[in-house]
Amino acid sequence: MKYSVGHTGRVILLRLDEGEDVLESLESLASKEHIESGIFFVIGSLKEGSLVSGAKTDEPPVIPFWQRIRKNHEILGIGNIFQTEGKPKIHLHAAAARGDKVRLGCLREKSKVFLVEEIIIFELLGMEAIREKDQRTGLFLLKIH
Amino acid sequence: MKYSVGHTGRVILLRLDEGEDVLESLESLASKEHIESGIFFVIGSLKEGSLVSGAKTDEPPVIPFWQRIRKNHEILGIGNIFQTEGKPKIHLHAAAARGDKVRLGCLREKSKVFLVEEIIIFELLGMEAIREKDQRTGLFLLKIH
């Protein structure tokens, strides 16, 4: 267990529209508004996306299960923003449903909003943390000083 | 992408009891406490509810998939509060499970709490946003000034 104590800063309400890319839009906004650390919440719909939903074995190397989203899904997600090499990096876990089929995982690569995505970001101040590439797993892990 | 920058206000811890209606209770509390904008988080159980879990096609008109909750389900939800024609309107996405069956969608219409619902609302101040009926889709979409 490692932890860092900080406090809330600005809150940003963000609306993404049809066809926009979720991770790219969040990174671009975080850069523009100089958000170093943050947590955000997503509700909306997605018509394209890729979720990593676990690793095939409990030992490295991490070989992911992929779930591909095609056609519109309702989503609910929780993510965070920390810096990697001076640039904001997004980590977002989302659940997605279409009819009675539900998926859940870590959103990666390209995605496309369906209709609208409503995102609320809480900026966090005073956090002594960055995201750094871990040699053993190849993942960008949170490093708390 | 459109966004508005604000900050946190009050935080309200809300407990709903057996049989209470989730959306109606939240709208009533938001009116009484004059919460113009907010984000909230729900954990608890629901014994009745209706979730929209996607649209049948990616093109309008939006014809929803419905998932009906009967008997008690554990739930987890994220929602927001914005004003429509001067009154608070709730937008809530929730995942619900009973045994190994999981559903996810946008909670609509009537619902009934099972045992208890624990809700924490963060009031947001300074947000220049309302929810307005969109002619093309018939949905109440978030409009950021």
Add this chain to the structure above:
Amino acid sequence: MKYSVGHTGRVILLRLDEGEDVLESLESLASKEHIESGIFFVIGSLKEGSLVSGAKTDEPPVIPFWQRIRKNHEILGIGNIFQTEGKPKIHLHAAAARGDKVRLGCLREKSKVFLVEEIIIFELLGMEAIREKDQRTGLFLLKIH
């Protein structure tokens, strides 16, 4: 409906590592940092855990459905911290997925982190609430003064 109005305090960013226990770690941190009330958000992975995903009947006694997590799952969770007899008690609802299998429920008993768990806790100040054992159901329910 009962509610209490407060405001945000500190924000704590917590990283749990491989093999750590989620509920135990959160209770231990809350004790050490004197967090009386809070809400937290979890994204990461879990390789062991037990979820209560509903009760078998809508009438007491509450006989739970259990979902057991074995092998690594991606997770997303929302929880809160309130005091029971002067000690912090955690209530956490989480969704967990491995491949195309998704589960959701109330995390109980022992659990084990896979790789890493990223948790962000918002301390809540001014909340007049504790968690107390309810005689009828045997559950620790939130009591708002």
